[in-house]
Amino acid sequence: MELDLKERKAAIRRDALARRDAMAEAERIEASLVVCDRVAAAVSASPAVVSGFLPIRSEIDIRPLMMSFADRRARLCVPAIVAGELQFRELVRGAPLEPQGFGTYAPGVEAAILDAELMLVPLAAFDRRRGRVGYGRGYYDRAIAALRAKGMSPLLIGVAFACQEVDAVPMDAHDVPLDMIATEAEIIAR
Numbered sequence: 260m261e262l263d264l265k266e267r268k269a270a271i272r273r274d275a276l277a278r279r280d281a282m283a284e285a286e287r288i289e290a291s292l293v294v295c296d297r298v299a300a301a302v303s304a305s306p307a308v309v310s311g312f313l314p315i316r317s318e319i320d321i322r323p324l325m326m327s328f329a330d331r332r333a334r335l336c337v338p339a340i341v342a343g344e345l346q347f348r349e350l351v352r353g354a355p356l357e358p359q360g361f362g363t364y365a366p367g368v369e370a371a372i373l374d375a376e377l378m379l380v381p382l383a384a385f386d387r388r389r390g391r392v393g394y395g396r397g398y399y400d401r402a403i404a405a406l407r408a409k410g411m412s413p414l415l416i417g418v419a420f421a422c423q424e425v426d427a428v429p430m431d432a433h434d435v436p437l438d439m440i441a442t443e444a445e446i447i448a449r
Contacts, residue, residue: 261346267429268392275384277393278422280317286316290420290443294322298416298441301448302377305331306414310347310375314335315362319418321379325350328330328377330448336373339365345402347373351396361394374406375415380437390428391417401436414438419447 265385282290298321312318325335336347342361350369358366380399386393393399406413417437421444430436439448 261297264429264431265314265343269395271425271428272383272395274446275425276317279420279436282317282420282422287420288320291320292323292391293443294319294418294420294441295321295327297420297443297446298324298379299327299438300363301441301446302416303412303441304377306376307380308336308373308375309377310338310413311350311379312334312381313356313364318381321418323391324379324418333377334373336375337365338363338372340429344405345398346403349373374409374411375413376411377416378403378416378446380417382417382419382440383426384425384428385417385419385437385440386425386428388428389417389440389447389449390434391437391440392420392425399435400433400435406431416441418442 297372309369311321314320329335335350335404338345339348339349350366354366354370357367381393382393415437419442421442425438439446
């Protein structure tokens, strides 16, 4: 049963990422900016700590959105991979970044480790129930579970291109539905 679920998620991931990769670069840039504007307008609160991510390959670029939260006085952090888990390190202008594997970068070990009140979550595919298929290693599911174990309940916003939507994401017991998914076409919220 579990293998079937993994195989289904792998097929969904492969197909959705192929659609994302097929987008023209100019289309991805414009769509990224629209998503950033949508989320900035939809989140009226000013969270103290926001986790984002630095884009890889054809992934959505949310750096303008992260800066809009910084303009609201939020501290920013991005994930670093430490012993197979995510550690959210503070992103400070001018601080050096180190390669993390998979084409990602993060601040070094000297950076503060932060717990986010709002998480901007990357994804490979999503559905209307706010289900998410990630990149297949469960990093974000475990990171969210760790925050919840500390008694925190971060606002979880998935950010993606509309072409990454699928009919249904198969959900396992550890899969966490997102509070909101933002694309260039719309916001899907509970």
